[in-house]
Amino acid sequence: xxxxxxxxxxxxxxxxxxxxxxxxxxxxxxxxxxxxxxxxxxxxxxxxxxxxxxxxxxxxxxxxxxxxxxxxxxxxxxxxxxxxxxxxxxxxxxxxxxxxxxxxxxxxxxxxxxxxxxxxxxxxxxxxxxxxxxxxxxxxxxxxxxxxxxxxxxxxxxxxxxxxxxxxxxxxxxxxxxxxxxxxxxxxxxxxxxxxxxxxxxxxxxxxxxxxxxxxxxxxxxxxxxxxxxxxxxxxxxxxxxxxxxxxxxxxxxxxxxxxxxxxxxxxxxxxxxxxxxxxxxxxxxxxxxxxxxxxxxxxxxxxxxxxxxxxxxxxxxxxxxxxxxxxxxxxxxxxxxxxxxxxxxxxxxxxxxxxxxxxxxxxxxxxxxxxxxxxxxxxxxxxxxxxxxxxxxxx
Amino acid sequence: xxxxxxxxxxxxxxxxxxxxxxxxxxxxxxxxxxxxxxxxxxxxxxxxxxxxxxxxxxxxxxxxxxxxxxxxxxxxxxxxxxxxxxxxxxxxxxxxxxxxxxxxxxxxxxxxxxxxxxxxxxxxxxxxxxxxxxxxxxxxxxxxxxxxxxxxxxxxxxxxxxxxxxxxxxxxxxxxxxxx
Numbered sequence: 384x385x386x387x388x389x390x391x392x393x394x395x396x397x398x399x400x401x402x403x404x405x406x407x408x409x410x411x412x413x414x415x416x417x418x419x420x421x422x423x424x425x426x427x428x429x430x431x432x433x434x435x436x437x438x439x440x441x442x443x444x445x446x447x448x449x450x451x452x453x454x455x456x457x458x459x460x461x462x463x464x465x466x467x468x469x470x471x472x473x474x475x476x477x478x479x480x481x482x483x484x485x486x487x488x489x490x491x492x493x494x495x496x497x498x499x500x501x502x503x504x505x506x507x508x509x510x511x512x513x514x515x516x517x518x519x520x521x522x523x524x525x526x527x528x529x530x531x532x533x534x535x536x537x538x539x540x541x542x543x544x545x546x547x548x549x550x551x552x553x554x555x556x557x558x559x560x561x562x563x564x565x566x567x568x569x570x571x572x573x574x575x576x577x578x579x580x581x582x583x584x585x586x587x588x589x590x591x592x593x594x595x596x597x598x599x600x601x602x603x604x605x606x607x608x609x610x611x612x613x614x615x616x617x618x619x620x621x622x623x624x625x626x627x628x629x630x631x632x633x634x635x636x637x638x639x640x641x642x643x644x645x646x647x648x649x650x651x652x653x654x655x656x657x658x659x660x661x662x663x664x665x666x667x668x669x670x671x672x673x674x675x676x677x678x679x680x681x682x683x684x685x686x687x688x689x690x691x692x693x694x695x696x697x698x699x700x701x702x703x704x705x706x707x708x709x710x711x712x713x714x715x716x717x718x719x720x721x722x723x724x725x726x727x728x729x730x731x732x733x734x735x736x737x738x739x740x741x742x743x744x745x746x747x748x749x750x751x752x753x754x755x756x757x758x759x760x761x762x763x764x765x766x767x768x769x770x771x772x773x774x775x776x777x778x779x
Numbered sequence: 780x781x782x783x784x785x786x787x788x789x790x791x792x793x794x795x796x797x798x799x800x801x802x803x804x805x806x807x808x809x810x811x812x813x814x815x816x817x818x819x820x821x822x823x824x825x826x827x828x829x830x831x832x833x834x835x836x837x838x839x840x841x842x843x844x845x846x847x848x849x850x851x852x853x854x855x856x857x858x859x860x861x862x863x864x865x866x867x868x869x870x871x872x873x874x875x876x877x878x879x880x881x882x883x884x885x886x887x888x889x890x891x892x893x894x895x896x897x898x899x900x901x902x903x904x905x906x907x908x909x910x911x912x913x914x915x916x917x918x919x920x921x922x923x924x925x926x927x928x929x930x931x932x933x934x935x936x937x938x939x940x941x942x943x944x945x946x947x948x949x950x951x952x953x954x955x956x957x958x959x
Contacts, residue, residue, distance in 0.1 A: 442843040636898045639924040
């Protein structure tokens with residue numbers, strides 16, 4: 384019985400196998416199937432390529448904003464920038480009342496008209512409150528049009544910062560040590576100093592740049608101080624213009640060397656019979672790793688009897704400031720300064736000041752400051768301005 | 780005196796060089812570091828990548844994909860970052876997880892253009908990402924007075940290029956340690 388069953392199964396299997404062999408596709412049929420599949424693969428490939436193109440186009444549109452339709456507002460926003468800086472100070476004086484001051488609050492506004500023409504401005508509120516009898520001022524510090532008239536050349540028309548010194552053009556609080564700005568640049572140059580006119584800027588050789596400007600000038604009293612002669616482009620008398628030229632070399636890593644001269648035929652604008660003035664300024668900055676040194680010398684030579692008599696025919700000063708960056712966030716400095724706005728008077732004594740302190744950068748552009756100013760000697764002989772200072776500053 | 784200044788102005792205007800401008804084209808940059816048949820690749824910016832990129836740049840990043848060239852263990856990136864007001868276009872070549880070259884392709888600001896000189900860009904060569912902590916270069920870069928913001932932008936771009944290199948198949952350790 385078992386043998387019969389085995390035999391029956393074997394016969395059935397052979398029969399089925401023979402039948403299946405009869406149903407296999409022919410080579411022609413196989414070729415047709417392959418061609419059909421190939422067509423489908425091609426179609427799928429095309430669809431994938433088409434999808435890639437669509438995804439890329441979508442990404443392009445998304446990245447450009449609003450699917451290819453750029454609104455007027457979007458264009459304006461893209462071309463207009465807002466920034467600013469500010470600083471609060473606390474001065475704990477040794478011999479007079481302590482002061483807290485919202486020293487500076489500045490807003491930048493700039494606009495790019497096209498690839499070659501742009502606008503830049505800086506509006507400042509000093510000492511928090513402005514107006515009659517108030518301690519502060521609202522000042523337009525810069526407002527100029529810059530025209531890049533050909534590759535590498537630009538010219539500025541309007542009100543700009545005079546290209547002189549270390550701090551006149553770069554004075555955001557996170558860029559310098561000390562709560563207060565150094566007194567040499569403040570009282571001799573005098574920082575912050577802006578004028579209105581025309582200024583050319585460019586580069587003469589790799590690392591060697593120049594600025595050359597014709598602009599409104601100072602108007603001092605006959606024999607007066609330079610700082611008091613700033614007219615701040617506020618209905619400024621322009622009988623005598625000033626001419627400024629600067630060369631700056633930054634072609635070696637960590638080094639900046641610069642020299643500025645300025646000439647004005649009459650810095651009293653006609654008040655004195657003779658008052659032609661020449662400013663000369665040199666400075667050097669060198670940084671190597673954590674160590675940095677700044678040094679500056681500036682001098683005014685003013686002709687005229689009034690200035691001779693007052694001793695203000697020669698006004699000059701210098702400082703040196705070594706600093707050390709302990710880490711990315713902490714830096715310490717010391718600064719020795721000497722200046723005299725009546726150096727032409729042989730009886731006048733130079734002001735000598737030591738400053739020491741620390742900066743702590745919360746972020747690269749937000750800084751906390753603590754320092755001590757020690758007036759070794761002041762023209763008046765007093766030490767009223769010896770002070771421990773605290774400050775917070777920012778820029779963006 | 781006035782005549783002297785006028786002469787200085789004229790001379791200076793006639794011979795001054797470009798503080799701003801395009802210094803190398805994209806094609807020239809590619810040709811310097813890759814053969815002509817190397818095609819551009821695309822790195823799509825997913826959610827995680829976007830978060831890390833925004834951390835490095837310290838700003839929002841809305842680009843959906845970044846194009847680059849890649850061959851063997853070398854990649855090259857053209858990236859942009861704003862200095863003070865306008866974008867600086869920078870080419871960065873990464874090889875074996877280190878910076879091989881940094882070149883300024885286009886500088887648009889009117890001040891701070893010194894960052895394009897080799898005395899400055901050379902400092903980036905052979906720098907890597909630091910091994911621990913946030914994504915940062917493993918050595919400090921000496922700045923340029925008056926070009927603080929441009930220097931800062933270049934440091935961000937160099938850091939970003941090193942990070943992006945690690946996200947590509949040309950990074951030999953892809954899938955192993957991905958830094959911090």
